[in-house]
Amino acid sequence: MLFNKLRTMTLAAVAATTMSLPALAAEAPQGGSVAAVENTKGPVRIAFLSFQNNPFWTPVTEGAKAANDYLSKFDATVDFVDLGDELSAEAVVAGIEGALAKKYDGIVVVPIFDGTARIINEATDEGVPVFNIVAEGATESRRLAFIGQDATSAGRQIGEFIAEKMDGKGKLGVITGYFGATQHTQRMNGALDYLKATFPDIQIVGPFENKDKAESAYSLVQDMMTANPDLSMVYVTAGGPFGAAKAVKDLNLTGKVGVVGFDHTPDNMQYLKTGEMVGLLDQAPYQQALDSSVMLYNYVVAGQEPPAKVIPVTGKLLTSDDAK
Template structure:
């Protein structure tokens, strides 16, 4: 083989390798649905602002880390910023103000409360796009987009399941996360409004607030069962449903009282397998965190708009039969 033919063969091989890597780069990362476009802008920094007050946030954090690993190949970083373990509008505002001070190019955030629209608008007006995930306040903002579950519809879905499990009558205990959190209220009312209209023989006990804490859900469940021993179902709208499930187990009420809530976290799934949890609706937090970060990156480097201003996430409802 002469040198010219060797060079031709090597060039062909390198071209094939380049095509392979190009194809790989075009694929969305594992667990995500959005592929990164080519970066022709230079270094990009994204601030990812989220809370850390219960196990729900673990897949959110992992999704942000996966986005950072994926986008590092495109000269971009996704820096996770812990907003603390107390959910509040003030924490969100302070987090966004900090990201603006540090000159981040874009922000992914879980705003949750009313009172956050102003700072989101200020960031947008300053040329720093904001992508909301998981839950946002009821007041509209100039955010780039929102990805998450329709909380009212999710609440109704849970309500329909509760009515079926309770045969349309009996007592239902309700524990919400934060009374001031729009998503939590919509999840709660989505179920309660449906039940009051369609199944008036179901009596609502509560709601009570656990501030997303499992230990608070545990105590509230014990208190509810003491004052209302005929409760047959407990609906936890936000964080810590496994605390209610543990209380059911410790009270020896497995099989008589069922807990319904959100998120396929290991703590929740444990009680779904043993029967204290009887329904869990997921909201794909890992995918939300990962896809939002990549969509924001694509917008920053190529002006590529998200597919819509509101990107719905359809949850999957699991029962004990699914956990076996």
């Protein structure tokens, strides 16, 4: 699939540690960098809790399914649990509570918001390890580990790219996913703090919230262009950037207004190819889902700690030249 072809990133810290692990029972699965150890404890059940509100979650889901296929050979199952299409701390809390009630041995979750640390700590206290992936709240929890991108650094990387594309001047529209999501805010501020400090001639329009919805991003870009016909760039920090790109195309502004965002999803890549999107930074969601599940399994059956409490993901920024 396109996701697999475009997963050009590696989790170097995980791969390096994996290579040094003794007596691994198998090779790492395709698309992952962590191998499973022998299961001497009997059946293991892992709950994988994730949202489903935009195409970003497709490779996350596929990674969880790949983990289930791989770990089934080791008497372990990874059950995907859909938290719905409205991101909130309450949905995460309810999902973890449900997993605890069903006596899962471990939990992989995308917590995203503040307000989730308490239930993660409760699960840990009950002896159920929790592995956070993709994004977590700012409040520290006692989760087993977190694997994901440094959101502030990723935002700065985007900011540097934006400044270059805009030649250090002009109007930049900003659309974030959820104002209450720590990762989205850090991505936004990572870019905007850099631009405000270094390129004061870039004027910020927004930010606006699209709740990860492409249709909302579409309407917001139309509104921004009506109020700011000289807008030259749009930065979408989270889900739905292809909606902004569609608005650029429908307004016949291809080549005049560019959209920058995250994730090498098929919709985004199509607009990168046709020129409405000018930059996409990936975060290896498939590998995050797969590796975290295997690392959690290894911890449950063998007490094998992940290589670090925070495992960084290095992203590749694709431009239209990469999509040709």
